[in-house]
Amino acid sequence: MENPFVSAVTPPPNLQKPALWFIFCGELLMVLVKPQTFSIPFIKNPNDIGITCVRSQYLGVLGNQHCFSGELEKETVVSKGIEFKNLRSLYSVLGDSLFTVAGRAKQIVEWERTNQFCGCCGMPTVEHHQERARVCSKCEVEIFPRLAPAIIVLISRGQEFLLSRSPHFPPDMYSILAGFVEPGETLEQAVEREVMEEVKLRVRNIRYLSSQPWPFPHSLMIGFRAEYAGGKIEIHPTEIEDAMWCNINNLPLLPPNMSIARRLIDGFIGEVSSNSNTTTNVS
Numbered sequence: 001m002e003n004p005f006v007s008a009v010t011p012p013p014n015l016q017k018p019a020l021w022f023i024f025c026g027e028l029l030m031v032l033v034k035p036q037t038f039s040i041p042f043i044k045n046p047n048d049i050g051i052t053c054v055r056s057q058y059l060g061v062l063g064n065q066h067c068f069s070g071e072l073e074k075e076t077v078v079s080k081g082i083e084f085k086n087l088r089s090l091y092s093v094l095g096d097s098l099f100t101v102a103g104r105a106k107q108i109v110e111w112e113r114t115n116q117f118c119g120c121c122g123m124p125t126v127e128h129h130q131e132r133a134r135v136c137s138k139c140e141v142e143i144f145p146r147l148a149p150a151i152i153v154l155i156s157r158g159q160e161f162l163l164s165r166s167p168h169f170p171p172d173m174y175s176i177l178a179g180f181v182e183p184g185e186t187l188e189q190a191v192e193r194e195v196m197e198e199v200k201l202r203v204r205n206i207r208y209l210s211s212q213p214w215p216f217p218h219s220l221m222i223g224f225r226a227e228y229a230g231g232k233i234e235i236h237p238t239e240i241e242d243a244m245w246c247n248i249n250n251l252p253l254l255p256p257n258m259s260i261a262r263r264l265i266d267g268f269i270g271e272v273s274s275n276s277n278t279t280t281n282v283s
């Protein structure tokens, strides 16, 4: 894999080298403005560019570059040449590796900001020395970063697959079905339930394909393929606006390349295209 990331909680002692700093102000990531593009600050310390973080965390090493995350107060004033951007909008600028570390940074910053006090007894928490965790100063409960697992599933029917639209999607965009896993559920049960709830279809041969951290705000998307097993599309009145069977010759606007939805869709399209000369008839 290109630029592997190695996670760690404490930096090497006396780290003097510049590092990549993923600094957030609320939801927005700080970038340096370069002609035609943006970059992640590569600096020894945020003070070097006139920035003071309220909290910062060591994240690990990307390739051979150390990485930190940091958080700014909402009202921080920054100098010229510094801007704040929505992380989603930066995918094409950052590329996969930096985008993924930035997503990790976003979740850790948010988790640390919202876990300064113990949820059990209300006393302040302190940093855990060996793990990515906080510990209550009084009752010693350990608090780990929270992840919300969500399934996402491409349902195939011969050479067709199901696409649907949520009311909150950008205009004209369609995607595959997704939803959060409920307590007490297996991933496969979550797939079956979501598909039944949202479009009233039955599926079979559910199999795992791949996953993607999705830091908006702290999901882990778990991608599946399933086959249509029965039923007629009947959309959930509030969660889904439209749903339809599509084939590779009639595709609407699809989700952006960075999303696992798009990767699952592209994978299916690739398979169908390479089989299209040998398979002509569908159920």
Ligand SMILES: [Zn+2]
Residues within 6 Å of the ligand: 118, 119, 120, 121, 122, 123, 136, 137, 138, 139, 140, 141
């Ligand atoms: Zn406590």
